[in-house]
Amino acid sequence: MSEQSAGRYSVIRRSVAKGVRSESYLLRAYTVIGVLASAFIALLLVLAIPQWVKWTLGQGELNTFSRAMLPWLGMLLVAPLLAPPFYAARRAGRGTSSRRTDFLLALSGFAFLASLxxxxxxxxxxxxxxxxxxxxxxxxxxxxxxxxxxxxxxxxPVVGVVVIVAVERLAR
Structure with a gap:
């Protein structure tokens, strides 16, 4: 893929594509499961919006503020699910990728899923x-x-995120 055509794709798409092509079979599996879990969480949050709005209609500013927090909640759940393929793709781009590191990143991703x-x-x-x-x-x-x-x-989930970051930082 040329440098020019690589700029057309999002970071998430490139990370998922590199995660699926990883040498680690566990990272390949996690990438697919992580993307499916992210899509499921995003779908649940989109379906929750009407009920969330209904609960907060006619309420005070605090409840209106809580309605605005729904997308942030989704990002806080989805971002760590996609972090292991992102880190693996970043390492592959730098040329520091290894099967062991990809394996550890996948394990940390599964640990985050378990924490949910x-x-x-x-x-x-x-x-x-x-x-x-x-x-x-x-x-x-x-x-x-x-x-x-x-x-x-x-x-x-906080412990799960700490584990993902620690694996990325310590696995060299």
Missing amino acids: YVTLLVSAPAEYRDPAPDVPLLGAFVEFCYALDPVYAFAP
């Missing part, structure tokens, strides 16, 4: 919680997440 699931467990209202599975460790973990105060729901 943990956030859903912690923040789920009591009336919508399913019983914990009978699998010994998994059931105990789900019960632990249910027992946490919902205010701690923000912690797992």
